[in-house]
Amino acid sequence: MGLLDGLLGHGTAVDAATLARRLDGILIDGETARLAFRIIRDVFVFTERRVILINVQGVTGSKVEFLSVPYRAIVRFSVETAGTFDLDAELKIWVSGMPQPIERTLGKGTDVPGIQRALAEGALG
Numbered sequence: 001m002g003l004l005d006g007l008l009g010h011g012t013a014v015d016a017a018t019l020a021r022r023l024d025g026i027l028i029d030g031e032t033a034r035l036a037f038r039i040i041r042d043v044f045v046f047t048e049r050r051v052i053l054i055n056v057q058g059v060t061g062s063k064v065e066f067l068s069v070p071y072r073a074i075v076r077f078s079v080e081t082a083g084t085f086d087l088d089a090e091l092k093i094w095v096s097g098m099p100q101p102i103e104r105t106l107g108k109g110t111d112v113p114g115i116q117r118a119l120a121e122g123a124l125g
Contacts, residue, residue, distance in 0.1 A: 014038045019045070022054060026066060035118045037110055044104065046118040051093065053102070069095055071122030079116040091115060
């Protein structure tokens with residue numbers, strides 16, 4: 001995954017140590033990050049209880065928005081796998097009270113079944 005993939009919004013792996021530092025003080029007792037992927041500087045984190053969207057803003061990245069979506073607020077979700085000619089997978093999450101879904105394009109190498117499993121376990125479990 002190169003810079004072009006990041007600019008196009010493709011998901012890449014997140015370093016566990018970096019993720020732990022980023023989530024310090026965000027997770028509640030007993031909550032752990034089960035799955036995470038990065039899109040440029042932004043990160044999607046799946047825990048047992050919620051999806052956390054980390055939106056890094058500005059040139060320096062000192063301003064950060066943490067959007068927390070409890071699984072109970074997820075109305076539906078869609079995970080489209082890559083195909084022969086379309087090499088990217090797509091993720092859409094519809095949240096109660098939001099007319100438009102949260103959308104991300106996932107590049108090659110992203111754990112698409114893991115993402116779908118995490119969403120299903122959280123929203124349906």
